[in-house]
Amino acid sequence: MQESYKAIKSFLSFILLSLGIIFIDILFSLNFIKEKSIQFIYPITYASQNLSNEIKDFVEQLTETKKIYKEYVSLSEQNSQLKAQESLLQDLETENKLLKESLKVKSDIDYDKVLAKVIGREESNTLGYIIINKGSKDDVKVGMPVVLDNRLLGKVEEVFTSYSRVRLINSSNSNIPTKILGDLSNKSLSFLVGGYGLTMNVTKLDQDAVVEKGDFVITSGQGGTFPQNLLIGEVTEVVSKVETMLYQEAKVKPVVDFSNLQTVFVLLKTEF
Template sequence: MASSRDDFVIAFRSAFLRKETKQKFSLLTLLFVSILIIVSSNLNFKIIKDLKSIINEAVYRSSFIVSVPENLIKNYYLKINEYSNFYEEYLRIKKETKNFETKEILNEIIINENEELKKLIEDFTFTKNKILAKVIVDHDSPFSKTIIINKGSKDGLKIGTNIFDRNYLIGRVIETNFKTSRVLLLSDLNSNVPISIVPGDIQAIVVGDGIDSGKIKYIKNNLIEEIQDQSIGYTSGTGALFRSGVPVGRVSFNQNEFFVNFYSDFSQLKYVLVEVETKTNNIVLDNDTEVNVDATQNEETIKINILNDQINILNETNKKFIEENTELASQNKNLLIHNNKLEDKIKKQTKEINQNKLDQEEFEFLRLNLLYSAKCQKTIFKKGYKVGTPEYKNCILKRGRE
């Protein structure tokens, strides 16, 4: 009987320990507990109320504790999202700022080029036989001073064409292509330019030194002693290589040689003016003879232009001499003022020296007076001099020298 009862208990336990039976048992248990709690809460027992309050308090506290990480994560998410938006806005503003800076730099470059081109166009508009060219290559070496410009035979250039930087001569064309040309600068060792030097109208030839200036050589009639420092050199037109009356540079004297400092800085050339020949219109008559209607007029115009250029050079020379004289007069005035100040200072120092000398003599007299006053002073029993008289002072000083 006992064994059969034990078998029943084991069978009942094994039935409840099975997985499916275990799940059903747990569900039934929860169902019974829920019904029990609902019924108990309706009965208004004190212990049930207290238990309910404790459970609610635990639930509320647990909800708060559980919500803290959730709120923290939520806040961090919002901050990260805000930072991400802020960073994207920062990148956008940075990109826009960079674009604005690039545009500002481009605008500044364009403004500078416009100003430079305006200055060149002013010369171009007044000189109809000159065209504007851009320097595309600068061959700067110890043995060659040349540049390449973007104008060639298509634009009317040929070997020997004069090249200008505004109104100043800088070289001539030595090689032409269809759309480019090579220009030999005045500073090249192979450059030789006949010039006239004023004042004095001295004829000479300037040879490039291979750096940035030229040496004066082959002076006509050996008039080198008549050349003055800071004289002006301009093309003489000798040999028909260069147009007459074009300013070249200023003369300077250094180490027993005369140099010409060119007006233009050849290392800073960006645009140049090219002098091209203008064609004249010919009229064909019935007897097949051509008459150049502008020949005489052009010849007179050329002579007038040369004379005007020479007059302009002389006026420019006189103007610069006047400016130099004004500057020298100002310097002379400043030197006179400085000299007067020095003279006043010398007079003041001389006065102080004389006063110091008198003070020293007076001090010496007082010192000797303490020693020899008894010997020079007049008393009832001894001959001498009255105190304060020149004789008394001479006596004291004489005693001191003895």
């Protein structure tokens, strides 16, 4: 009986010892797992935190960029408005100057005339020729001047029954007797020639003629093709005198926007 008791006691001790060893082993295993888990998870956590901070910084920068962009758009719109106002003021100043100069021109264009509408422009040279809705049935003839107020636009070149073709003064075929407004010496008698609808030049100006930037060019009336004192354009540049040149030349800017013509007048006369 006593031996059986010792055997049971030994067995229980063995069981407890085994359980203790197993428990200790489990603890060590858990610590190992925990340590390994920490070693594995820490870099991920660190990277995630850095990524989170970077995303936060990016969002803040993006928000700031949007704010700056909105301010830029607002400033750009304000700048565009200021430029538009400046351009309008310049246009008004030019028109005011032109009006003042026009008042100085006493052009007698009290002739019979017919109002015409611009119905087309030639595709080959949109600024050199226009088509108007008046023709032979309206008493329009070849050679008749075409004007807008006291400004010369061109001359009728071809006439059909219900429409006509008008050669503008900036056409390459133009050759109009001109002079400088205000010149009483007749030294500024010259000729205006066009440049394929792009430019206009005054040629054969006497070397002694006083011509300056800003002067206005008008018709001289010589040759009887056009009435005298019709406004043509404004001098933008004078070619410097050169000993080898017999005449001066000047570049001229039209006083009319040929690309935006809507209505014109045809003077029903071919000789003046």
